[in-house]
Amino acid sequence: xxxxxxxxxxxxxxxxxxxxxxxxxxxxxxxxxxxxxxxxxxxxxxxxxxxxxxxxxxxxxxxxxxxxxxxxxxxxxxxxxxxxxxxxxxxxxxxxxxxxxxxxxxxxxxxxxxxxxxxxxxxxxxxxxxxxxxxxxxxxxxxxxxxxxxxxxxxxxxxxxxxxxxxxxxxxxxxxxxxxxxxxxxxxxxxxxxxxxxxxxxxxxxxxxxxxxxxxxxxxxxxxxxxxxxxxxxxxxxxxxxxxxxxxxxxxxxxxxxxxxxxxxxxxxxxxxx
Amino acid sequence: xxxxxxxxxxxxxxxxxxxxxxxxxxxxxxxxxxxxxxxxxxxxxxxxxxxxxxxxxxxxxxxxxxxxxxxxxxxxxxxxxxxxxxxxxxxxxxxxxxxxxxxxxxxxxxxxxxxxxxxxxxxxxxxxxx
Numbered sequence: 001x002x003x004x005x006x007x008x009x010x011x012x013x014x015x016x017x018x019x020x021x022x023x024x025x026x027x028x029x030x031x032x033x034x035x036x037x038x039x040x041x042x043x044x045x046x047x048x049x050x051x052x053x054x055x056x057x058x059x060x061x062x063x064x065x066x067x068x069x070x071x072x073x074x075x076x077x078x079x080x081x082x083x084x085x086x087x088x089x090x091x092x093x094x095x096x097x098x099x100x101x102x103x104x105x106x107x108x109x110x111x112x113x114x115x116x117x118x119x120x121x122x123x124x125x126x127x128x129x130x131x132x133x134x135x136x137x138x139x140x141x142x143x144x145x146x147x148x149x150x151x152x153x154x155x156x157x158x159x160x161x162x163x164x165x166x167x168x169x170x171x172x173x174x175x176x177x178x179x180x181x182x183x184x185x186x187x188x189x190x191x192x193x194x195x196x197x198x199x200x201x202x203x204x205x206x207x208x209x210x211x212x213x214x215x216x217x218x219x220x221x222x223x224x225x226x227x228x229x230x231x232x233x234x235x236x237x238x239x240x241x242x243x244x245x246x247x248x249x250x251x252x253x254x255x256x257x258x259x260x261x262x263x264x265x266x267x268x269x270x271x272x273x274x
Numbered sequence: 275x276x277x278x279x280x281x282x283x284x285x286x287x288x289x290x291x292x293x294x295x296x297x298x299x300x301x302x303x304x305x306x307x308x309x310x311x312x313x314x315x316x317x318x319x320x321x322x323x324x325x326x327x328x329x330x331x332x333x334x335x336x337x338x339x340x341x342x343x344x345x346x347x348x349x350x351x352x353x354x355x356x357x358x359x360x361x362x363x364x365x366x367x368x369x370x371x372x373x374x375x376x377x378x379x380x381x382x383x384x385x386x387x388x389x390x391x392x393x394x395x396x397x398x399x400x401x402x403x404x
Contacts, residue, residue, distance in 0.1 A: 022327045079357045082361055082364075090364070090371045093374070094374075096375050098381050100375070108385055114396065121399045125399060166378035
């Protein structure tokens with residue numbers, strides 16, 4: 001009985017001893033100073049930051065060492081660890097600031113390079129556009145020249161001679177005049193330009209007859225243009241009869257000049273140009 | 275002449291009073307005047323760097339610690355006052371450092387943004403109608 005009791009007592013002591021040993025070696029919470037040291041180590045092992053705030057890192061180093069030297073668990077230790085924490089954070093912030101500043105030059109260079117490129121392209125585009133509108137104007141000038149039209153204030157005036165029509169007839173001679181074909185093409189290319197057609201005769205015959213004849217000839221030109229695909233709404237016609245001669249009706253040559261059709265290609269209106 | 279003599283006498287009296295005060299203070303630990311002043315200056319520097327916008331928490335903590343330090347002086351706990359003043363100062367310095375970092379970051383971001391806009395512009399120019 002006694003022996004048994006002794007065994008029990010021994011067992012209890014052994015267990016208590018184990019428990020105490022476990023307490024002593026139980027994994028400790030890292031102290032505040034150790035945490036500050038870890039943060040400092042992390043900063044110092046970052047290749048981007050380690051060399052960018054040497055002074056502040058040195059100060060943090062001293063503060064961490066002071067915190068480590070303090071007796072654990074004291075108010076002083078807590079105070080020194082607090083200071084060390086802030087010093088490590090200050091060093092990190094300064095190093096990161098430095099890193100931003102050091103990267104800035106490269107960022108600026110990249111931006112300036114792009115800015116230059118953008119301006120160059122802009123100038124190139126503007127130059128191309130200017131060239132294009134110059135080319136367009138040049139082409140228009142050439143086409144007007146081919147039309148045999150005279151630029152006037154009201155527009156381009158093209159005068160078709162009487163060779164277009166048989167005497168007393170209002171039918172256009174087939175292939176008699178290149179000018180009409182050119183006119184149709186021109187109107188097709190510049191759809192914003194309207195056209196006015198005026199018929200004229202010489203003074204031979206009755207004035208009323210000449211009036212009608214001039215109207216019919218103007219209409220004949222219109223019909224031709226419409227048959228070539230020009231919208232009728234762009235074309236207005238009128239007959240002037242014998243009222244507006246451009247030469248004397250006393251000679252055959254003068255009368256021939258007076259028998260004519262005038263085609264006025266109007267300048268594009270401001271609204272149409274928009 | 276009389277006036278000068280009077281002001282001399284007044285100055286002497288002030289000096290004596292100051293000395294007496296200083297001696298009285300010496301009897302216990304003196305308040306950590308220099309540390310308190312350092313903390314105040316560090317806070318002012320952080321404020322000038324607009325830490326209130328970019329490191330508001332750190333700045334607020336620094337102010338709280340300084341207020342606590344002043345309280346400790348009133349309670350004649352000079353040891354605590356000293357430590358609180360020092361803690362206030364490092365917090366203010368941290369606020370300043372983080373405000374500077376925020377500024378540096380913002381400048382870089384503005385450059386990066388400008389670069390992105392230019393890149394878009396170039397894209398438009400080369401991709402758009404000729």
